Structures are given as C-alpha cells and as structure tokens.
Amino acid sequence: MTSGLLLAFLVLLSLHVASCRVFAAEDPIPGPWPDSFFATLARNGTKADGAPTGTDVQAKYYDYSNRNAPLYRQDCSKNGITSTFLLLGKEGYIFTKASEACVHVTLPVAVVKPEWMQGGEYQGTEVVNNVPSNLWIKADHRYYESVTAPKRPTRVFTPFDQLGTAHQEDYGTFTEVQHTPGTFDIPAYCPAAPALLLLDTTPELAARGALSVARGLGATGGVGRAVDPAGCFI
Numbered sequence: 676m677t678s679g680l681l682l683a684f685l686v687l688l689s690l691h692v693a694s695c696r697v698f699a700a701e702d703p704i705p706g707p708w709p710d711s712f713f714a715t716l717a718r719n720g721t722k723a724d725g726a727p728t729g730t731d732v733q734a735k736y737y738d739y740s741n742r743n744a745p746l747y748r749q750d751c752s753k754n755g756i757t758s759t760f761l762l763l764g765k766e767g768y769i770f771t772k773a774s775e776a777c778v779h780v781t782l783p784v785a786v787v788k789p790e791w792m793q794g795g796e797y798q799g800t801e802v803v804n805n806v807p808s809n810l811w812i813k814a815d816h817r818y819y820e821s822v823t824a825p826k827r828p829t830r831v832f833t834p835f836d837q838l839g840t841a842h843q844e845d846y847g848t849f850t851e852v853q854h855t856p857g858t859f860d861i862p863a864y865c866p867a868a869p870a871l872l873l874l875d876t877t878p879e880l881a882a883r884g885a886l887s888v889a890r891g892l893g894a895t896g897g898v899g900r901a902v903d904p905a906g907c908f909i
C-alpha cells in the first residue's frame with residue numbers, strides 16, 4: 676500500500692462527508708475505552724481480489740494504563756489452531772505455543788489509544804447483531820458502539836491493510852478488567868527469535884493493522900506459517 680493511495684482514500688472520505696451531512700454539537704462521541712479491558716470477537720474479511728478470508732475468533736487483552744508503555748495481546752484461532760500477537764510498546768512478537776516458533780518485529784507505533792475513534796464523524800444508529808449501536812466513521816474505519824450502557828464496541832470495520840484486505844470484527848464481549856500477572860509475558864523462546872524488517876508502511880497503516888507490516892518477509896522466508904499457523908497475522 677503506498678501512501679499516495681492512502682491519501683486518496685482520505686481525500687475521498689472528506690469530500691463525501693462534507694457534501695452530505697452537517698454535524699451537530701449534540702452528536703454523541705465514542706468511548707473512550709477503559710484503560711484495561713478484555714474482549715472476544717469474531718473477525719471475517721475480504722481480500723483485494725474479492726475472496727473471503729474466512730472467520731477467525733480472537734481474544735484481545737489491552738492495557739493502556741502506562742501511556743508510555745501500552746500492552747496488547749491478541750490470541751487468534753482459526754480451524755482449531757491459535758497464533759498470538761504480543762505488542763509491548765512498539766516491540767511486537769508473533770508466536771505459537773504449539774511449536775514454540777516466534778518472530779520479533781519493531782513497529783513505528785504502539786497499539787491505538789483508548790480515545791482513537793474520537794473525532795470520527797457521527798452517522799446515526801444501526802442495529803448490529805441485535806444491539807442498537809451508534810456509528811462513527813474516521814479515516815474509512817467504521818466504529819459501532821452500543822447506544823445504551825454499558826457502552827462497548829459492537830463492530831469495527833477496517834477498510835484495508837497493506838495487502839488490500841478489509842476486515843470486520845464483531846464483538847461478543849468487552850469487559851473492563853485488571854489482567855492477571857503473566858498475561859503480557861514474552862515467551863521464553865522469543866528473545867532469540869529472528870527479527871522481521873518493516874516493509875513499506877506508515878504510522879497510519881501500522882496503527883490500523885500493526886500486524887500487516889510483517890507479512891511480506893514472513894511469507895517469503897517461510898517463517899510466517901511456523902509462527903502463525905492459524906494464518907491470522909502474516
């Protein structure tokens with residue numbers, strides 16, 4: 676994905692928005708998320724050629740209480756196999772317990788902030804999986820949050836990653852929690868892991884799909900299948 680194409684998307688979005696809606700001061704604003712949460716969701720996607728990616732199931736562990744060193748872990752299962760992405764500040768690890776395979780990647784940005792969706796343009800309400808939800812659009816992301824308390828995301832749509840894949844995440848649960856010790860520990864087999872170099876990316880792209888930056892080298896080096904047998908990240 677080139678930054679030129681990304682810019683075109685942003686320009687198109689702002690033209691569209693400017694022409695069809697006047698924003699009211701009383702429009703609701705999304706979030707912010709609690710500093711620390713656990714969420715489960717189902718994700719499906721569509722590749723650039725229109726082919727579906729299939730569905731995977733994810734558990735997200737998020738802890739932004741230390742703004743200088745946010746913590747994030749994503750367990751992703753597909754066809755009964757689980758791969759994990761761990762992001763400590765900007766240091767990322769993709770691994771699988773089953774084979775103790777791991778790669779290390781340094782990203783330009785950390786996980787998104789609890790208030791990342793604020794500033795999005797409010798679109799009104801829609802029903803998502805039987806839950807009335809407010810919808811905002813920001814930089815082509817669509818963020819749905821339940822209308823009534825406890826407020827929680829119900830769906831997040833991301834328009835593309837660097838391979839042109841669009842994703843839809845449907846949230847099942849979203850709970851404010853303190854994570855148990857060890858949740859964000861780097862596995863013992865990771866410190867010696869090979870490092871992946873960053874491919875063509877931008878902070879904006881990395882923020883929306885931090886994992887996608889590791890794809891190219893993982894695939895060409897054959898490392899990808901070993902560390903991500905579920906095929907969720909690479």
Ligand SMILES: *[C@@H]1O[C@H](CO)[C@@H](O)[C@H](O)[C@H]1NC(C)=O
Nearest residue numbers: 719720721727728841842843
């Ligand atoms: C996800 O699946 C739903 C239901 O089949 C479909 O409507 C939607 O377009 C899919 N989203 C993506 C990004 O592929």
